[in-house]
Amino acid sequence: MILVWTFVATLGFSVLFQCRGWSLLWAAVGGTLGWALYLLATNLGAGEALAYALAAATVTLWSETLSRWSGRPTVSFLLPGLIPLVPGKSIFTAMDLAVRKQLAEAALAGWETLVIAAAIVVGVAAVSVVFRRRAKRRHV
Amino acid sequence: MVTHGPIRVVADVAAWMIENGAEVARVQEAAGELALALGMQETECFALPTGVILTLVDGAGFSTTVVRRIHRRVLHLERVSLLEKGIHQAKSEGWSLGEAWLRLQEAAAAPSYPGWLVWPASGLASGGFALFFGGNLWEGLAAFVLGTLWATIRGFLDRPAIPQVFTTTLGAFLVVGGSLVQSHLWPILHPEPIAIGGLMLLVPGLALVNSLRDLVAGELVSSQSRIAEVLLTGAAVAVGATAALAVRAGGFL
Secondary structure, eight states: OOHHHHHHHHHHHHTTOOOTTHHHHHHHHHEEEEHHHHHHHHHHOOOOHHHHHHHHHHHHHHHHHHHHHHSTHHHHHHHHHHHTTTTTHHHHHHHHHHHHTTTTHHHHHHHHHHHHHHHHHHHHHHHHHHHHHHHHHHHO | OOHHHHHHHHHHHHHHHHHHTHHHHHHHHHHHOOOOOOOOOOEEEEETEEEEEEEOTTTTSSSEEEEEEEEOOOOOOOHHHHHHHHHHHHHHHOOOOOHHHHHHHHTTTOOOHHHHHHHHHHHOOOOOHHHEEEOOOHHHHHHHOOOOOHHHHHHOOOSSTTTTTHHHHHHHHHHHHHHHHHHHSTTTTTEEEHHHHHHHSOOHHHHHHHHHHHHHHOOOOHHHHHHHHHHHHHHHHHHHHHHHHHHTTTTTT
C-alpha cells in the first residue's frame, strides 16, 4: 500500500513542479519505482546508504531512458522522481533539535541527512555519467 | 562587432532556465550551444543560482559581456523543457536571431497550472506523505485539507515584496499549528503524520540533493550558495514549527 501513497505524493509534487501531460504520470511512476527498489534493497539486507543509492540510480535510469524516448529533459522526470527519497523529514528533525538546543542529537540527525543526500547523489551521478559518455560518443 | 542581439537572447535564455529550475551546469552548456547556433565563435558562461555572467566572442574576435541578476526562482519544469527543446531546434533548424528570440520568449512564458489545480495537488502531496509516513486514512485526509489550505494562502503570499524565508516560517507555523488544532478537535487524529506530511511541502530536501549534485559537477560556488539556502530554509521551517509547539505548551491548545 505504501507504494500507492508514494505514487500519490509524487504525482502531487509533479503538478507543483509544473510537469505536463504524460510526464506527470511517468515521473510519478519513477518515484514509485525508486521507493520500491529502496524497500527491496533494505529487505534483502542492504544498508540505508546503499539502498538510497540504488533507488536513486533506478530513478535516474528511468528518467534518462524516458528523456531519450520523449525528447524532454531528464530533469522533468528526475526531480519529481527523487521526491520520495529526499531526506526532508530528517532535515526537519535536525533543525528542530538544533532550535531546541539539543546540539549532539541535532548533529547526529544532520549527519544522517547528509549521508542519505550523498548516497542519492552517488546513485544519480553514477547513471548520469554512463548516459553522458554514451551521448558524447554518439556525437563524435 | 557583436550586436546587442545574440548576447541579449543567450543571457535571457540562461536566466530564464535558472529562474525555472534548470541545473547550473546544464545552463552553462545550453548557453554555449545557443550562442554557437546563433553564429558566435566562442562563449564563456558562468551561472549561479542568483545570476549569470556571459561573454560572447564573434567571428572578428570582438567580445561582449553581460551580467544578469536573478531575484526569484521557481520550479517550472515545463518551461525548462520547452527552452531545452527550443535550443535544440535552433541548432538543428538554423533559426535566425529574431526567430530564436520570439520562440524562446514564448517558451519562457508557458502558462502555469491554475490555482484550482495547484491547491489540491499540494493537498495530494501532503496527504500522500502523511500516509507514506505511517498515518491512517483520516490523517491522510486531514493532511490533504491542510496542504490545500496552505497552498491557497501561499498563492497570495507569493510576491517579490515578501521574503521567502518569512513565507516558509509562516507555513511551518500554520501547518504544525493546524495539525494540533485538528487533533484537538478530533482526538482520533495523531498530529505527527499530518504535520510531517504538510512540512514536506516546505522542507528543502530537493535543494540539498541539488547542492550536492552541483558539488559533484565541480560548481563549488553554486553548491555553497545552495547549501546556505538549505540551512536557511531548514531553520525557517524549524522556527515556525517550534513556535506552533510552544503555543501548545503554553496551554493554548
